[in-house]
Amino acid sequence: MKVTIEMKNGETYRGLLINAEETMNLSLSDVVRTARNGQVSNLQSVYLRGSAIRFIALPELLRNSPIFKKVSQLKKKFADSAAERRKGNGDFGAGSKRKRDG
Secondary structure (H helix, E strand, O other), X not given: XXXXXXXXXXXXXXXXXXXXXXXXXXEEEEEEEEOOOOOEXXXXXXXXXXXXXXXXXXXXXXXXXXXXXXXXXXXXXXXXXXXXXXXXXHHHOOOOOOOOOO
């Protein structure tokens, strides 16, 4: 699948995603690299370090993918549980201090 990657240094890479690791390190082939100054170059393959990636643009085709629907359900569930925690659990909820006697 063709993806577009923007790096923290401003460079962009567009190519065929070959491999993605847990650390977000990516391998791309048939890559078009656009430097910060606009210079374009073609590369056969490239390996991008995950910690240097700002964002990854995926194709529109994946917008309705089942995995993203599951992620949005989990996100909503997490937001709901966070809202419940913010409401508090009485006088001794998380983060509150109890007064000492004497």
